Structures are given as structure tokens and as C-alpha cells.
Amino acid sequence: MSSVPTYSTSPGMPSAPRQRRLSTARARIIGWMLLLVLAALALLTLVTWQLSVDDVNRRMDEALRSEIREFGTLTESGIDPATGRPFAGVDEVLNVAITYNLARPNEKFLGYVDGRFAYQSRQQAPVLLANDPNFTAQVATVREPTEGRYDSEAGEVRYLAVPVRLDGDPRHGVIVAAYFADQERQDVNEIARLMLGVGVGTVLLATAGAWVVAGRILRPLRDITATARSITDTDLSRRIPQRSDRPGDEIGELVNTVNAMLDRVESAVVEQRRFVDDAGHELRTPITIVRGHLEVLDPADPEDVANTVELVDDELGRMNRMVSDLLLLARSEQPEFLRPEPVDLAALTEAIFDKVTGLGERDWVLDSVARVEAVLDPQRVTQAVVALADNAVHHTSDGARIALGSDHGPGVVRFWVADSGVGVAEEDRERIFERFARGGSGRRSDGAGLGLSIVRAIAVAHGGRVTLDSEPGRGATFTVEVPAVAAPPHGRHTEGRR
Structure with missing residues (x-):
């Protein structure tokens, strides 16, 4: 059998563009896959061929032994089955044994008397072993049953030579059953070559398919590269297309x-x-x-x-x-902005109320307090509620009613400040939470317009929000609503942002 073909990627010096193409991840993946598949194919073919050859060799050896046993059965009685009389000599024994046994394809029977060729079966053979002096010298004079191999012009010959003696005849005979092994293995070799041919064709088709599949698998990487190249210092809005949401992808x-x-x-x-x-x-x-x-x-x-x-x-x-x-x-966008801890909301609300009553001459009212414990940053919550109270003071007159309180619901706690001022116009309700924005009604604060932005930033940092309930002429109620347990830092950068 011919050796398994090997493949070289450099029959000559490749060009620089070709080297660059082969250096891509896609080409490397295909190259390694092709190498592994070819190695597996070569190993499979080699093992299959070797097992098949071993099986053919075993069958040839068993057939040779079977032929010799048939020779012995035919001649052990010493009677010629054709005439019913005893054999006259060793030459008759050889002639009858070779004549009565039909040789298989690629099999040959030969008889030798006193070291010289005498008889052979009629089947055609790739070469005439009878005319081969080296083969004759190797088998014609054996004194005991001998198995062997012989390299003829037609390839390997596997043989079994058995001496033949007849009482009363001093001559020495040898009967030989021989197989032309290479010809017997020809079908196996053809199958192996066919397997290689079909395997190589399959690998080429698989390589073409894998090239396409690898391109689809690596497309997100190309998208990442294209997106990274398209992002500039003035445009950071580009994102990589999500082509698969399968779990484990x-x-x-x-x-x-x-x-x-x-x-x-x-x-x-x-x-x-x-x-x-x-x-x-x-x-x-x-x-x-x-x-x-x-x-x-x-x-x-x-x-x-x-x-x-x-x-x-x-x-x-x-x-x-x-x-x-x-x-x-x-700093509100940084993870260390909050320092949450377990807090008694009733005590926190009352402490905040005591602080805000000094912001101005108003009718301060503590509506209610939430008698529950929550995990939040008490300093930041205090800062937010005080900012809402200060905002209420700036938009009300002396003696106006300002109420403050807290309560809790399923998984959330709320702090609110309600004033009796002029309220907030519908068109201003979103804008007043923006930086440096001021409402269009009521008295204008001398601040920078950052108070409500800070309040919203504190609420968002906790994973919550700020709501406004107001009607022009009937005052406004600002409510800071946050989870009972502050949100983790990684989840709050976009939550609640307007």
C-alpha cells in the first residue's frame, strides 16, 4: 500500500498578501481543523487497512494449512483414488494431490521430486515459480513442514512446504501450497485508496463549509473591530450588533x-x-x-x-x-458615592425634620414616619430631603405650610416634602430636574439650579427615582423613592436617567 499523502502549505515562497491572509484567525482555525481532520483520516485509513491486511494474511495462512491437511487426507491411505491401486511412487502422490485439489485465485500448488520441479496446478499465476531457481532452492529440499515468505518478481509469496515420502520409494518429494500475497491484498489496497480519495474529497467539502461557518462564528469579532474603528471621541454611540441571545453562547x-x-x-x-x-x-x-x-x-x-x-x-x-x-x-456616578448601612427610618425622618425647621419661618409639619429598618446611605438621603425642603422654602412665603414624612411599601421606602406654594407648571416638570434649570413660576432661587439634579442623582444612585405631583396654585409634592436595600453600584449608571 502506498503511504498516506502529506500536505505542504509552502511549495514555494508565498507572497506577502497570502501570508497575511493565512495569519488571520479564520485561516488559522480552518488550517488547524484541516490538519486534525487529515490526521484523523490518515489514522483511520491506516488502522482500517492494517486490520484488513492482517485479516487477509490470516485467511491465506489458514487456507495454506487447510490445503496441506487435504493433501494429507488424500494421500494418507497410500491408495490412488483414481485407480484404486497403491501409489507407485512419490511422483504419483504429488500428481494426484495437485490434480485433485482446486487452487483458489492467487493460489498455486507445486510439486518437487529430489529437489527438481515436477508438477504444478493449472491456475494462471503472475510469475512462474517453477522457473524460479531461488524459490526452488528454498522449498524443494525441506525435510519438515515449513512456512515462509518469498519475494518474487510479482511481490510477496506466502507458502507452506511439506515433505512427502512413500514406503518403497527412496525419492524425496515436496508439495508446496503458495499464495501470491500482494495480489490477494489488492482489493484491500484498492479500498484503502478509495477511502483516502473519498476522505480527501469530504475534507475539502468540509473545509469549504467550515470556512463559511467560521466566518459566521467570527463575525461578532469583525463587528467588534469595525465598531471600535468607528468610535471617535465625538461619537461613542455605536454598539456591536447582537446576533445571538442563546444561553451559554x-x-x-x-x-x-x-x-x-x-x-x-x-x-x-x-x-x-x-x-x-x-x-x-x-x-x-x-x-x-x-x-x-x-x-x-x-x-x-x-x-x-x-x-x-x-x-x-x-x-x-x-x-x-x-x-x-x-x-x-x-461623584454620584462613582461606586463609592454611597455608603449604605442599616437605618431606622423613623429616627432618620425625625432627625431630618429637626434640621429643616431651621431653613425658614414656615409652618413645618411632620406627617408620618416609616417605622421600619432599611439599608441605605443616611447622609445622602438626608442631603436629598434637605435639598427638597430648601427648594420648598425658596418657593413659598413666610408661614406657608411645608410637610415632610416617610413611609414604606413592598421593597421600597419613600421620603416626601410637600409645600403649599404656587406649584410647578406642566411644561417644567421634567426640565427642573436638569442641571442649571429653574422653574418658570414662583420666586426664583439665587442658587445655581443644581439642587433637584443632586436629589435625582442620589435617588438614582440608590436604584430609585424622584417623582413630582403638582398642580399650579396648589403646591408641589416631591417624593424620593428608593429600594429598601440600596442597589449595587454596577447597576445604577443608567437606571432612572432621563
């Missing part, structure tokens, strides 16, 4: 992970830009005011200097408060 999990990472990056960049834009926009006004007054300052006029210093100090204080609020909003 590693590529799908990779896409989801990368998209989640891009969401976090975009959120961080947006917050950074918002901080820079807001700070640049809002700080420009007090800086302009300070610069304008300093430019017209008369150093020789003590009163003018005193008034200018007072104005500059006031503007610097406003700028400091504004920067502090902006930094607080920026």
Missing part, C-alpha cells in the same frame, strides 16, 4: 460584555463633558462680573474698593458652591 456574552463596557465609557465621557460644559457655562458669568467690576475699580475710593471686595467675595462664594455641587454630581 460565549461570543454573545463577549458582545454583551463589550457593549456594556461601551455603555459605561459613553456614560463616563458624557458626564465628563456635561461637567466641563456646565462648569464652563455657569462659571463664566461670575467671572465676567468679577472682571468687569475689577476693571472699573477706583483704588483711591475706599467705598468703591469695599463694595467691590464684597461683591467679589459673594461671587467667589457662589462659584465655590457651584463647583462643590458639580463635583457632587460627578
